[in-house]
Amino acid sequence: MHLxxxxxxxxxxxxxxxxxxxxxxxxxxxxxxxxxxxxxxxxATSRQTVNTTRSLRRHVHVTALLPCARSDxxxxxxxxxxAALSVSKMISPFWGGRLGNTMKVFGTTLxxxxxxxxxxxxxxxxxxxxxxxxxxxxxxxxGIGPELLNHVxxxxxxxxxxxxxxxxxxxxxxxxxxxxxxxxxxxxxxxVALKGNIETKHTMPPSVKSRNNLLRTSLxxxxxxxxxxxxxxxxxxxxxxxxxxxxxxxxxxxxxxxHESVSGVVESLKIITRNNxxxxxxxxxxxxxxxxxxxxxxxxxxxIMKLGDGLFLQCCREVASGYPDITFDSxxxxxxxxxxxxxxxxxxxxxxxxxxxxxxxxVCAGLVGGPGLVPGANYGRDYAVFExxxxxxGKSIAGRNIxxxxxxxxxxxxxxxxxxxxxxxxxxxxxxLTTMNETRLHTADIGGQGTTSEVVxxxxxxxxxxxxxxxxx
Amino acid sequence: xAGASRSTPSNTPTSCGCHGCMVQDPxxxxxxxxxxxxxxxxxxLCAGLIGGLxxxxxxxxxxxxxxxxxSVHGTAPDIAGLDMANPTALLLSAVMMLxxxxxxxxGNKIQTACFDTIRDKKVLTKDLGGNSKCSEFxxxxxxxxxxxx
Numbered sequence: 001m002h003l004x005x006x007x008x009x010x011x012x013x014x015x016x017x018x019x020x021x022x023x024x025x026x027x028x029x030x031x032x033x034x035x036x037x038x039x040x041x042x043x044a045t046s047r048q049t050v051n052t053t054r055s056l057r058r059h060v061h062v063t064a065l066l067p068c069a070r071s072d073x074x075x076x077x078x079x080x081x082x083a084a085l086s087v088s089k090m091i092s093p094f095w096g097g098r099l100g101n102t103m104k105v106f107g108t109t110l111x112x113x114x115x116x117x118x119x120x121x122x123x124x125x126x127x128x129x130x131x132x133x134x135x136x137x138x139x140x141x142x143g144i145g146p147e148l149l150n151h152v153x154x155x156x157x158x159x160x161x162x163x164x165x166x167x168x169x170x171x172x173x174x175x176x177x178x179x180x181x182x183x184x185x186x187x188x189x190x191x192v193a194l195k196g197n198i199e200t201k202h203t204m205p206p207s208v209k210s211r212n213n214l215l216r217t218s219l220x221x222x223x224x225x226x227x228x229x230x231x232x233x234x235x236x237x238x239x240x241x242x243x244x245x246x247x248x249x250x251x252x253x254x255x256x257x258x259h260e261s262v263s264g265v266v267e268s269l270k271i272i273t274r275n276n277x278x279x280x281x282x283x284x285x286x287x288x289x290x291x292x293x294x295x296x297x298x299x300x301x302x303x304i305m306k307l308g309d310g311l312f313l314q315c316c317r318e319v320a321s322g323y324p325d326i327t328f329d330s331x332x333x334x335x336x337x338x339x340x341x342x343x344x345x346x347x348x349x350x351x352x353x354x355x356x357x358x359x360x361x362x363v364c365a366g367l368v369g370g371p372g373l374v375p376g377a378n379y380g381r382d383y384a385v386f387e388x389x390x391x392x393x394g395k396s397i398a399g400r401n402i403x404x405x406x407x408x409x410x411x412x413x414x415x416x417x418x419x420x421x422x423x424x425x426x427x428x429x430x431x432x433l434t435t436m437n438e439t440r441l442h443t444a445d446i447g448g449q450g451t452t453s454e455v456v457x458x459x460x461x462x463x464x465x466x467x468x469x470x471x472x473x
Numbered sequence: 474x475a476g477a478s479r480s481t482p483s484n485t486p487t488s489c490g491c492h493g494c495m496v497q498d499p500x501x502x503x504x505x506x507x508x509x510x511x512x513x514x515x516x517x518l519c520a521g522l523i524g525g526l527x528x529x530x531x532x533x534x535x536x537x538x539x540x541x542x543x544s545v546h547g548t549a550p551d552i553a554g555l556d557m558a559n560p561t562a563l564l565l566s567a568v569m570m571l572x573x574x575x576x577x578x579x580g581n582k583i584q585t586a587c588f589d590t591i592r593d594k595k596v597l598t599k600d601l602g603g604n605s606k607c608s609e610f611x612x613x614x615x616x617x618x619x620x621x622x
Contacts, residue, residue, distance in 0.1 A: 301510070334513045338521035341496060359514055366496030 128190040134419050137186040137193035138165040142172055143393030145196015147401075148408040151456045152194065155409065158460050160469050161416065161424045166190060170211055172199040180211045184218050193385040194415055196408075197393045209256050212391065217250050219385070221378035222276060223283045224249040226361050226389040233437030234369040234446050243364055244293065244349045246284040247357025249378055251276050254354045272308040272353060277315035283379075284316075284351035285323045296320065298330040299352035299360060312353055337363055365390045372404025372445045373436075375411035377418075386415040401451045404443040406432055409459065431462035495519070520545065527600045530565035532573065540573055542566040556606045559598040561587060564614075586617035 128135040138153075140146035156163055168186045170179040180198075187193045198211040215221075224247040230239050257269035281298075288296050298316040302309035313330055320328035331339070333356045339346060340363050352360060365374045376389030388407035397403050409432050416425035435441050435458045442448025443455060450458075464470050495502065495515070499522055507515065520529040526546035533541045544562035552558055564587055571580035590596060596613040597603025605613075 301513075334517035337514050337518035338525070341518055341521035342525065355510075356514075363496050363518065366494070370497060 128192070129419075133162040133164055134192070134421075135164050135166055135190050136415065136419075137183065137190045137195075138167045139170055139183050139193060139195035139198070140167065141170065141196025141393070142199040143197065143395045143398045144403040145198075145393070147399065147452065148388075148403060148405050149194065149196055151405050151452065152408055152412045154456060155428060155460060155463075156412070158470050159424060159428060159463055160471060161421065161428075163416075163419070163421070165194075170198050172201060172211060175204060175208050177214070180214050184215060187215075187219060187383055187385065191383055192415060192418060193383070194412055195385055195387045197387065197391045199393045199395070206258070213254055213256065215385070216378060219380050219383045220250060221380040221383060221385055222248065222250050222279055223379045224357060224361075224376060225287070225379060226364070226374060226376045228361075228364040228368045228374055228389075230368050231373065231433070231436055233440050234373065234442070236367065236369050238344050238367055241344045241364070241368055243344065243347045244287065244291070245357065245361050245364060246280065246287065246349065246351045247361060248276060248280040248351075248353045249357075250354075252354030270305070270308055270355075272311050274311060274315060277312045277353075278319060281316040281319035281351060284349060285319055285326060288326050288349045289323065293326070293349045295327040295329070295348040297336075297347060297350045298328070299333050299336050299350055299356050300330060301333050301356070302330075303332060309353065316351060333359070336360060340364065340367065362390055370404070370445050371407065372443065373406050373410075375407050375409075375414055377411070377414050384415070384418050386411040386418075401453055402444050403452050404445050405452050405455055405459075406436060409456075427463055427466065427468060428459070431459045431466075434462050435459050495522075516545070525600070526562065527559040527598075528561045528565070530562055530569050532566065532569045534573070538573075540570070542570040542573070556608055557599060558607050559600050560607055560611060561591070582618055582621055583614070586614045586621065589617055590614050 138149060140149050153165060166186055168179075168183040170183050183193075195215075200210040200212070224245075226245045226247070228241055228243045228245065230236060230241045251271045251273060253268070253270045255269060255271040257271065258266055260266045284296055287293075296316075298313055300309040300313050302313045316328065316330070320326070333352070336350075336356075337359065340360070344364070344367050350360065361376075362371075365371050368374060371388065371390040371392050371394075374389040376387055376391070378385045378387070388411060390407075394403055410429060413425045413429040413432070416422070416428070435455060439458055439462075440448070441450045441455050441458045443450050443452060460470075495518060499519070505515065516529075516531070517526075520526050523529065526544070529545055531543060531545050533543070544566050546562055549558060565584065568580045568584045568587075571577070571583070590610065590613050591601065594603070596605045596610050598605060598607060598610055
């Protein structure tokens with residue numbers, strides 16, 4: 001066994017790992033015959049400092065060892081079922097003796113993590129499918145969310161899409177987290193959700209977290225993907241824009257970690273971790289390769305935030321070295337926004353941490369015609385949630401039948417693609433784009449005079465005209 | 474950020490959380506105040522909207538009237554010493570400085586001359602689409618100032 005690299009994972013240690021355990025884990029790495037990955041448990045409260053050795057020959061890679069909320073348990077996840085079985089046999093006697101409790105070890109996926117396809121997970125059918133029909137969680141949200149999602153349901157019903165929606169309401173006026181927890185449970189059950197934005201009221205005390213944020217972090221929807229494309233039927237200053245934005249969705253400036261140790265002085269923590277940065281960079285490059293894109297640009301401010309954004313950039317570079325067919329470059333965020341408003345055609349795929357992602361995606365949405373046009377998707381390993389890209393509540397235009405249904409309809413098409421209902425997805429998407437580009441029936445936000453319902457009716461007429469099975473108009 | 478809300482324009486301060494607004498209709502904005510990072514991002518964004526860093530002035534104001542005015546663009550070593558650079562950004566920063574010092578007449582005169590030269594489009598540096606030298610551009614501005622007197 002060659003020890004090519006000794007790598008130290010430094011974390012905040014609250015309980016020291018017994019040296020014998022650390023040594024055991026090193027032995028474990030060397031003994032595992034398949035890809036071996038140690039991942040964190042959902043309720044991890046502390047981490048340990050572990051010296052790990054990395055065998056390049058066997059691609060054994062220890063990312064982190066974390067105890068679960070119960071300090072006597074550790075979660076080790078294996079990429080291969082075979083490895084899990086062999087390891088569990090090895091671990092039980094040793095661990096049981098040391099800690100007085102057997103360690104929970106389970107194998108997860110049967111295929112290697114690397115071969116996972118991006119949008120549909122492994123080649124396993126979506127979880128909530130029964131009798132040919134899918135169940136999808138629907139969260140109406142606030143503002144224009146409910147009416148737009150009603151239109152989506154209308155179009156689905158009309159097109160005989162085999163999707164049933166489980167509607168979960170989340171009340172943004174209450175301070176308890178019961179509603180959002182119900183929604184999260186429903187999404188865990190169904191695997192897929194379509195949602196409107198849940199308002200985060202500024203009048204609530206700071207302890208009340210953003211519901212949307214809670215949803216994203218609880219379900220670990222680590223990648224927010226937005227595809228900004230110029231539409232020929234929409235009048236904009238810049239044309240021929242085709243940018244994919246991949247935004248880290250769970251940490252960064254949105255960690256909700258702030259404190260005021262001294263009155264009038266607030267400290268906010270921006271969290272950047274190696275794991276999440278590698279993960280999002282890997283997602284970006286895999287997506288770029290899948291879609292046949294040429295270039296990935298990392299957006300950062302590493303000249304100022306040398307450790308935080310520096311780590312992010314370094315992770316992107318590391319991942320980039322594994323994709324020699326894709327060009328990688330980086331750009332500082334302020335220059336990026338300037339380039340976006342003057343020459344947006346230069347960008348292809350962009351990857352960035354959370355806050356810059358928020359800024360850049362809003363700018364790009366503005367460039368292609370506004371928040372009413374662009375759909376967004378949030379992908380995690382196990383779940384996917386679809387919504388409009390810029391996550392606006394649209395309170396001022398709610399209930400007036402003037403909101404643009406395009407973004408939400410296109411988001412529902414992304415969801416149908418995720419459910420592998422490709423024909424329905426194409427049919428609805430083409431109808432929406434036809435209405436936008438050929439019929440040119442536009443709502444007020446893009447300079448037209450149509451109402452939401454008129455646009456939706458037009459979409460349904462186009463679907464009907466293509467000769468597919470539909471119900472009554 | 475989610476839940477962007479804007480009340481109708483009035484004298485009360487409003488808050489806007491949507492950078493898309495700036496891109497779609499920047500004319501709706503007048504004065505914007507914000508913390509450091511957002512200022513960094515938004516100032517470059519707006520510079521992009523008006524023609525780039527070659528024409529964008531800035532000033533850093535401290536306590537007791539201490540101030541440093543500077544153009545935001547870089548050192549441009551590739552065109553240094555070749556009489557090619559566009560002096561507008563630094564010139565307008567100097568105008569900001571004159572106003573800070575209370576020399577409004579001088580400031581206004583130089584700004585007017587500068588804007589007129591650019592509007593006229595006859596003597597422009599390369600980055601603005603012309604092929605005049607930096608010294609020619611400056612001479613034109615000086616000529617207009619003399620005419621204004």
